[in-house]
Amino acid sequence: MKKQKIMGVINLIHEKDDLDALTHGRCTATVPFGSRYRIIDFTLSNMVNSRINEVGIFVHRKYRSLMDHIGSGKSWDLQHRQSGLFVLPPITDDVQELSRGDLFHFYQNRDYFLRSQPEYVLITRSHMICNIDYQQVLAFHLEQEADITVVCKESIEPLLGRARKVRMNVSGRITEIQDSYGPMISDFSNMEMYLMKKELLMDLVETSLAKGQDHLVRHAIFSKLDQLKVFGYIHDGFLACVNTINSYYSNSMKLLNPQVWKELFYEPGPIYTKVKDGPPARYKQDAVVEQSIIANGCLIEGTVRNSILFRGVHVHKGAVVEDSIIMQNGVILPNSTVKCSIFDKDVVIEENREVRGVETGPYLAPKRRII
Amino acid sequence: MVRKEMIAMLLAGGEGKRLGVLTKDLAKPAVYFGGKYRIIDFTLSNCAHSGIDTVGVLTQYQPLELNRYLGIGTPWGLDRRDGGMTILPPYMQKEGGVWYKGTANAIYQNISFIERYEPEYVLIISGDHIYKMDYDLMLQNHKKTGAAVTIAGFEVDWKDASRFGLMHIDDDSVITGFEEKPKNPTSNLASMGVYIFNWSDLKQYLVNDEENVLSSNDFGKDIIPAMMDDSLLCSCYIFDGYWKDVGTIDSLWEGNMDLLEDKPSLDLGDPNWRIYSVNPNQPAQFVTASAKVTSSLITEGCFVEGDVDRSILFYGVTVSEGSVVKESVIMPKVKVGKNVQIHRAIIGDGAIIEDDAVIGTPDSDEITVIPVGEHVFPQDQLMGVE
Numbered sequence: 074m075k076k077q078k079i080m081g082v083i084n085l086i087h088e089k090d091d092l093d094a095l096t097h098g099r100c101t102a103t104v105p106f107g108s109r110y111r112i113i114d115f116t117l118s119n120m121v122n123s124r125i126n127e128v129g130i131f132v133h134r135k136y137r138s139l140m141d142h143i144g145s146g147k148s149w150d151l152q153h154r155q156s157g158l159f160v161l162p163p164i165t166d167d168v169q170e171l172s173r174g175d176l177f178h179f180y181q182n183r184d185y186f187l188r189s190q191p192e193y194v195l196i197t198r199s200h201m202i203c204n205i206d207y208q209q210v211l212a213f214h215l216e217q218e219a220d221i222t223v224v225c226k227e228s229i230e231p232l233l234g235r236a237r238k239v240r241m242n243v244s245g246r247i248t249e250i251q252d253s254y255g256p257m258i259s260d261f262s263n264m265e266m267y268l269m270k271k272e273l274l275m276d277l278v279e280t281s282l283a284k285g286q287d288h289l290v291r292h293a294i295f296s297k298l299d300q301l302k303v304f305g306y307i308h309d310g311f312l313a314c315v316n317t318i319n320s321y322y323s324n325s326m327k328l329l330n331p332q333v334w335k336e337l338f339y340e341p342g343p344i345y346t347k348v349k350d351g352p353p354a355r356y357k358q359d360a361v362v363e364q365s366i367i368a369n370g371c372l373i374e375g376t377v378r379n380s381i382l383f384r385g386v387h388v389h390k391g392a393v394v395e396d397s398i399i400m401q402n403g404v405i406l407p408n409s410t411v412k413c414s415i416f417d418k419d420v421v422i423e424e425n426r427e428v429r430g431v432e433t434g435p436y437l438a439p440k441r442r443i444i
Numbered sequence: 445m446v447r448k449e450m451i452a453m454l455l456a457g458g459e460g461k462r463l464g465v466l467t468k469d470l471a472k473p474a475v476y477f478g479g480k481y482r483i484i485d486f487t488l489s490n491c492a493h494s495g496i497d498t499v500g501v502l503t504q505y506q507p508l509e510l511n512r513y514l515g516i517g518t519p520w521g522l523d524r525r526d527g528g529m530t531i532l533p534p535y536m537q538k539e540g541g542v543w544y545k546g547t548a549n550a551i552y553q554n555i556s557f558i559e560r561y562e563p564e565y566v567l568i569i570s571g572d573h574i575y576k577m578d579y580d581l582m583l584q585n586h587k588k589t590g591a592a593v594t595i596a597g598f599e600v601d602w603k604d605a606s607r608f609g610l611m612h613i614d615d616d617s618v619i620t621g622f623e624e625k626p627k628n629p630t631s632n633l634a635s636m637g638v639y640i641f642n643w644s645d646l647k648q649y650l651v652n653d654e655e656n657v658l659s660s661n662d663f664g665k666d667i668i669p670a671m672m673d674d675s676l677l678c679s680c681y682i683f684d685g686y687w688k689d690v691g692t693i694d695s696l697w698e699g700n701m702d703l704l705e706d707k708p709s710l711d712l713g714d715p716n717w718r719i720y721s722v723n724p725n726q727p728a729q730f731v732t733a734s735a736k737v738t739s740s741l742i743t744e745g746c747f748v749e750g751d752v753d754r755s756i757l758f759y760g761v762t763v764s765e766g767s768v769v770k771e772s773v774i775m776p777k778v779k780v781g782k783n784v785q786i787h788r789a790i791i792g793d794g795a796i797i798e799d800d801a802v803i804g805t806p807d808s809d810e811i812t813v814i815p816v817g818e819h820v821f822p823q824d825q826l827m828g829v830e
Contacts, residue, residue: 108728109744331730331747338727348519348723352712353479353741353756362737368728369480369744370713381728 079211080191080271081120081128083113084289086163086175088198089235090135093318094439095417099138101316102199105400105418107328107337107344108381109368111142112315113199114346115337117149120195122342123207126151127189129159131178133171136162148347161185174287179278186271194274196289198265200234202313202324206341207268210306214268219304221273221294223247224266226312233323234314236262237290239305247303250295264308267294311336322415322435325381325398329364351384359390375405383418392422396432414438446526450565450583450640451558452496454487455547457504458572462692465815466792471503472691473571474510476775476793478703478712478719479741479756482513483690484571485721488520493717494579496567498527500557502550504534504543513722520720532557546661552650558643566646568639568663574699575636575687576710576717582681583640591679592645592671595619596638598687607689608634609664611680619678624664633680635664636687645676686710697790697811700756700773704739724759724776734765750780758793770806775816792816 083102090096095104102113113130120128128151132139139160145151146158164181165171179186186194193214195207205224214222225239226232238257240249251257267289277293286292294303311333313324327333338344351370356362361376370385375392382388383400391408398415405411406424413430417440422428426444430436438444460472467475473484491499499522503510516522517529532554534543544550551558551568558566565586567579577596586594597611610631612621621631649667653659659666672678686709690696702708712719726745731737735748742748745760750767758776763769766783773790780786781799789804789812797803797814800822804812814820 331732334727334730334747343725344727345725350519350718350720350723352719353743354729355713356737356740356742357706358739360738362731363735364733365731366728367731367742372713 077124077126077191079123079125079193079195079207079268080186080189081125081207082194082196083116083120083128083130083199084175084196085136085139085199086131086133086178088133088200089316091317092315092321094437095318095321095415096135097439098135100133100135103136103138103142104315104321105383106202106315106321106325108366108383110344110346112202113139113142114149114344115202115204116197116199117151118342118344119203119205119207120197121149121151121345123205125195125207126153127157127159127191129161129182129185131161131175131182133163133178136160142347144347149345159185174292175289176278176281176287176293179274179289180282183275183278186275189271192270192272193268194271196267196274200314200316201236201264201266202315202337203264203308203310204337204340204342204344205266205308205310210266210268213306214304217245217304218302220269220301221303222268222306223250223294223303224264224268224308225261225305226264226308227260228262228312229260232262232312232314232320234316234320236264236314239263241305245304247298247305249298250290252291252295261305261307262314264312264314265290310340313337318415318435318437319433322398322432326379326396328366328381329379334366349384357390375407397435417442420444446561448498448527448561448563450496450567450579451498451500451527451561451563452491452567452569452579453551453554453558454484454491454499454501454569454571455550455637456484456501456510456571457544457550458570458691459505460572460691463696464693465813466693466696466790467506468815469506469509470816471506471510474513475690475696476758477574477690477696478700479758480724480743481719481721483574484510484514485520485719486574486576487569487571488517488522489717489719490569490575490577490579492520492522492720494577496579497522497524498530498561500530500532500554501571502532502544502554504550507531507533515722519722527561530557546659546666547663548650548653548659548667549661551646552654552661555647555650558647563643566641566643568637568641570637572691573636573687573689574710575683576685576714576719577638577683577687579638579640582638585681586640586679589617589679590677591618592642592676593668594640594679594681595668596636596683597633597680598636598683600632600634602629602632605629605632605634609637609668610634613680617680617682619672619680622664622668622672622678624662633682636683637664638683639663645671693790693811693813697773697788701754701771703741703756704754726759735763750784764799772804788812789814792818795820798822 151158237251238259354371357374360373368384372387374390375388385402389407392405393410401418404421409426414436416438419441456473458472460467522529609624688699690699729746736751743759749765750763760777763780764782775793785802787804791814794817
């Protein structure tokens with residue numbers, strides 16, 4: 074078997090779960106996105122498509138839905154005799170240790186890093202949704218002879234979610250990383266994807282912890298920008314930074330642009346997810362569907378405009394769904410209207426109801442709500 | 445080896461001659477059906493839902509794509525430690541090897557496979573039909589009647605009857621007469637090609653049949669008549685759900701169109717009887733502002749800008765602006781250009797239909813078929829050509 078160069082780490086330690094009702098019972102990584110996916114599917118698929126076959130997920134909190142979704146990793150072809158997928162929960166004696174930084178948790182799991190073969194490690198979050206080839210990031214990393222490569226997005230418009238800005242000099246070397254989400258004027262946003270040698274990571278873990286510092290970005294990288302060669306790799310493709318409910322809604326609506334749909338779901342690689350065996354979507358005689366993304370298993374008898382329907386949604390006769398996101402098994406009974414809304418799974422709208430949000434504040438219905 | 449009460453032997457070697465260009469490089473069981481399935485998915489899902497965990501799949505004709513599709517049986521829950529799915533192609537033995545000469549000979553050649561599981565009963569099925577059936581209910585019936593063989597029967601239209609093996613039964617559903625594809629049918633109770641045999645009886649008859657050089661080694665023509673001649677109890681199990689032989693272009697098209705009825709008699713959406721298939725991993729379908737989609741089934745990965753009515757689109761199909769697709773079945777990854785007209789057609793997978801092409805006519809009695817991977821230009825004007 075060809076030796077793998079990069080191992081992947083999806084770091085969910087202290088990833089903010091700020092999507093209101095959508096993250097009450099689950100972590101951001103498993104929030105449904107894009108009609109049939111969970112947010113983490115994008116990162117997992119990117120890694121697999123980039124020939125990263127050894128992936129560890131550092132889970133932290135509310136990860137029951139993640140375990141359920143990931144299973145053995147088979148859906149992403151990550152179920153191998155060697156390597157494959159590892160889910161690494163916190164190793165803690167004491168509940169208080171849960172709140173410690175990610176370096177502490179990396180240290181607790183250092184055996185995992187030491188046992189694995191690849192020379193490089195790629196650390197990512199889940200909430201930066203994109204389609205990217207990490208082998209190109211590695212090629213860039215080698216060309217620049219960088220110690221650490223950070224994937225960045227150049228964008229004049231502000232990102233819809235919360236992201237750290239970075240500043241870099243003309244040669245692409247990062248000179249400054251925003252610590253929190255305060256003001257910094259720069260066109261570059263940090264996509265929170267870090268590529269480095271595993272050896273360097275292990276060294277950063279030990280030296281930082283020895284100094285009582287335990288956060289990867291803030292302590293190990295941010296404070297060493299003058300000693301380490303940290304370069305920014307610019308990702309040209311679509312990026313959805315999803316860590317607030319508004320960014321969730323606006324980025325979802327961006328998928329309704331066919332160009333974005335094609336780019337995010339096909340280029341450079343396909344996105345994989347857990348298999349459900351739903352039948353094809355059924356459009357009845359009176360169905361009116363415009364500018365929408367529809368998953369398998371849907372039954373449409375009414376009108377759907379500018380919306381995203383997840384698997385198994387039923388829009389009854391005379392019902393109208395506009396500018397909305399309806400998750401799995403939602404039911405809109407006859408003659409009801411839904412506008413600018415996000416429905417979590419299994420929401421039922423009774424007959425002749427009207428549910429309306431506004432674009433800047435979509436109405437959000439939690440799981441199993443009956444209206 | 446763990447002993448199994450009943451194992452299934454699935455005959456998937458059918459050449460499917462009557463499907464013409466659609467089976468040029470493909471075994472009939474691997475032909476696409478119903479928007480996201482292949483024909484064999486229905487029988488395999490029936491096995492899964494009937495609690496059968498050991499299935500031998502007998503392949504012979506153009507098995508490459510079928511083998512690749514079946515894999516180790518994971519989508520149907522058949523990747524098991526004991527049993528599971530085994531693909532059984534014809535093979536060489538010490539004294540030489542032969543192709544499967546007939547349905548019965550195919551089972552005869554795999555007696556040693558069956559014996560590994562020491563089954564009491566063997567279910568013989570084929571991968572050619574669309575239906576949802578609980579084989580366990582049929583087994584309970586078989587045990588109750590104490591028959592040597594139980595044959596599933598289905599009442600077909602009289603006009604189609606001569607295409608099938610036909611049965612006469614008495615009030616206790618005991619089979620009193622059996623004719624294979626008679627010219628002048630005297631019954632419309634067709635054999636569905638679904639048999640449950642007591643293995644000890646079947647084995648005996650397979651061995652005897654093999655010794656008879658005049659035999660065509662076929663279940664319907666040889667084994668069943670021989671059992672009846674010896675007055676073994678042959679029972680019929682009447683099935684009253686949806687069943688369709690999709691072995692011809694017309695019936696394949698009709699079978700697909702049946703799914704578009706307001707209340708289809710074959711419900712693909714029943715959560716308790718999912719039809720399992722290999723997932724193509726495609727994003728959800730995109731329907732643009734210019735599209736109009738009515739009375740249709742559309743699958744993942746489709747991108748629809750045109751007008752689709754009473755049609756079935758498999759995964760990854762593109763229908764561009766100004767195009768009309770009516771009463772048609774479009775198989776995976778077909779690209780339909782702009783201002784194309786498609787009526788009453790079956791388009792083979794991967795075909796490319798260029799802008800302004802016209803395929804079929806709205807009132808045609810004949811179904812137009814475009815072969816797999818064909819490139820169709822506007823001047824071709826294809827109508828009712830098979």
